[in-house]
Amino acid sequence: MKIGIIGLANSGKTTIFNALTGQDVPTTVYTTTEAQPHIGIVKVPDERVERLAQIYNPKKITFATVQYIDYLGITKGDMEQNRKVLEMIKDVDAVLHVVRVFEDEAVVHPIGDVDPLRDAETVELELILSDLDLVEKRLQRMEESRKRGKKIDEKEKAVLLKCKEALEGEQPLRDVEFTEEELLALRHLQLISLRPEVMVLNLQEEDLGTEKEKQLIKELKERFNVPVTALSGKIEMEIAQLEAEEAEEFLSDLGLKEPAMWRLIRLCYEHLGLISFLTVGKDEVRAWTIKKGTPAQKAAGKIHSDIERGFIRAEVIAFDDFISAGSMAEARERGLLRLEGKTYIVQDGDIINFRFNV
Ligand SMILES: Nc1nc2c(ncn2[C@@H]2O[C@H](COP(=O)(O)OP(=O)(O)O)[C@@H](O)[C@H]2O)c(=O)[nH]1
Ligand SMILES: [Mg+2]
Known part of the structure; x- marks a missing residue:
């Protein structure tokens, strides 16, 4: 499973990437423009695999894995730049949308102040505009082909028009019903708003577990119709760097049951309708990911x-x-x-x- 992390600059994408992968990529208070995406592969925690490995004592133990990709932020009104960012994650199975809630004077906000709903809306709209641009360009090319006397795929055209209408109404494509056949016709365009999305609110420590957190989660869920969860990127990044025992202590001090690393993978699995089956033997015990x-x-x-x-x-x-x-x-x-x-x-x-x- 491949998950792309998106959000505005300085929302904490790289911090959360570190929390999810245990990596230690430097984060910055200014807006970065580095050219290389960060990629991290982590195993999907699965007690069943561990249990089976104890029984079979195999030569090799293979967990299912998730690949995370973290790149630059989405910029309001800059389609060209956003296309570059989205191009990097166009083949992901799901999008993790980081929304900044934490206040910190030292960390510049690209739009000026912290406003989670507005920020999430800004990013969602950029995804929609980027898709609309792709759809319109494709329709244009089809029209040119038709004029040159070529036969065009009427089915594809129909589904593109359906997309165009939704996108013009500022509706992400994941909220539109498509048949299998329609999805197949769209596949080559790799539209980003078609991807399932999970939203992550990046809170400051003091807001964890508060009424404010609950209220925001509810508000964003209703507005965007996607699963929403909250965490403190900064804390989770620290937890991810600790040894298991220390991490457990730290978590229980904070009243958290498990690291976000696990919670988020589970949430994505559930949301994407993924399950695992297992294979066992002396050579290998292994988990395989499939769709329900x-x-x-x-x-x-x-x-x-x-x-x-x-x-x-x-x-x-x-x-x-x-x-x-x-x-x-x-x-x-x-x-x-x-x-x-x-x-x-x-x-x-x-x-x-x-x-x-x-
Ligand atoms: N106070 C606070 N700062 C955070 C939190 N998460 C990230 N930051 C800081 O915000 C800055 C930008 O974070 P980064 O992860 O690089 O954001 P990105 O641009 O979205 O990748 C860094 O200085 C982080 O340390 C948080 O939960 N609380
Ligand atoms: Mg970053």
Whole structure:
């Protein structure tokens, strides 16, 4: 899974990137213009994988991973610059939109003062304008082709017009209903407002867990129709640099249950409708990410296209059933191991052994 971090300059994107990845990229109080995006890959915490690794003691343990990309801020009214920023994250599965709530005189605000709702609106509008520009240019090119006597794809044109209308009404494309076919026709444009989004409010420590936090979350949720969560980027970045034991102590002092690193991954997983299935063995214990509702044969393709092609059956057991049985042999004995066909819908935490023939 790939997640792109966006927001205004100095909203705390890089700070939160550090918190999410445990990296230590320098942050600045002035607006940066550096050319390189920051990229961090982190494992998706999964107790099931750890438990299975204890049982199998495999040569290799592989967690599902998330890749975060942090680049420059979105600038109000600067389409050219914004396009450069968005170009960098156009193939992400989800967008993490950082909104500044923290007050700090030393940290310049690009619009002058701290106003979360206005800032979020500003960024959302820039995403919409950027998409509108792409859609209009594409329509123009199609029209030119048509004039030159070429046949154009009428289906694509229809869906582009549908996008244009929504975008002109300042509606992000993620709020528009599209058929699978329409989405396919749009795919090559890699429109950013089509991506699922999670909003993160970057609070100062004193505001954590307060009425102010609750109120803001409610307000932004209602306004933007996306999941909204809050954290203190600065604190979370410190936590991410600590050893596990120290981090736990620090968290409980602050009244937090877990680091934002975990909470945000879970939120994105839920919001994107992602689940994991597991494979086990002496060589490797591994988690694989799929979309909820994926049938067994397609899930097999995650591992290898040969397994998908030559799919015969899936031997499946739920993680909890496996743990209660204690071993595969015992699970088989108790009839907990099921043989499923290619249309079986894989469930979160299924341990699967694919039988295939190529
Ligand atoms: N007081 C305070 N400062 C923060 C917080 N998060 C980030 N900053 C500071 O704001 C400045 C800009 O942060 P940065 O992460 O570089 O913002 P970016 O431009 O969005 O990447 C840095 O000086 C950070 O230390 C926070 O939660 N509280
Ligand atoms: Mg930055």
